[in-house]
Amino acid sequence: MEDGRWRDPEWLDQVLAWIDARVARSGAVEQPHVRAWATVLRVPTVDGDVWFKANDASLRHEVAVVERISARRPDVVPPLIGSDVANGWLLMADAGETLRSVTERERSLDRWLDVLPRYASVQRDLAGEVGALLAAGVPDMRLATLPAAYTKLVDEVGAEPRFRDAVPVVEALCAELDGYGLPELLQHDDLHDGQVFVQDGRHLVLDWGDACVSHPFFTLAVTVQGGLAWGLDDVENSVDTTPFVAAYLEVFGTGLERAAEIAMRLGWVCRAINGRIPGDDVPTMTRLRMFLDGHP
Incomplete structure (x- = not known):
């Protein structure tokens, strides 16, 4: 899905003027990503490429998230060159190569043993920012909100009765x-x-547009069940994910395996609610099945 506003010449001129006030361009700007909710520009400079991102109103809170991570944990995001919360704009240095490309080349998932505790430490380090993040528009997906939000979602998407019948399961978990x-x-x-x-x-770690305030372990749903468990060759449950979960949990303490198990299930409820794109309910139903059935 695209949105014509991201290609509007007047809007692009405004963006380029904002970029030029912060870096010296050395060549033509490219626009490799255009979606309904965001766009990305590649900006060449004499010191290498930098990247501009614009979010629509629904995701502008990403700027507030990145600003806070950059201030507290600059080791986990690329250098922040410029930001505009009101417009939802970010300008950042190049981040290198995707982990996907690296793991395919190395034929190993072991880098996640560093990524997961590093990311968990960011969650812990930003604990004092939760109130400010909520005030900045970061979605509230805390446990107290989930049962009602789940009920509303399954009604809106016309899910089978068995999903509506699972409301007490959500409440209990x-x-x-x-x-x-x-x-x-x-x-x-x-x-x-x-x-x-x-x-x-x-x-x-980039692309914080889908970030929310929730139980921290919800992240394991997408990362572990939706990713690592499928391995390098995209085969369901082909990887023992125990070491990866343990590496993540170590940052939070001991005796949390059951909590992680519950959170991996409820995490799909969070993702279904938080990641829903109106008019495209196929991903939403996949996530609801992951919650209720344990598979897509």
């Missing part, structure tokens, strides 16, 4: 997970190997 007393934190909500980059040996 939320209550059990809440019993562990873990803080609800910033959560990427779409952390996969296309969102992680490798530069000079460092692993960087």
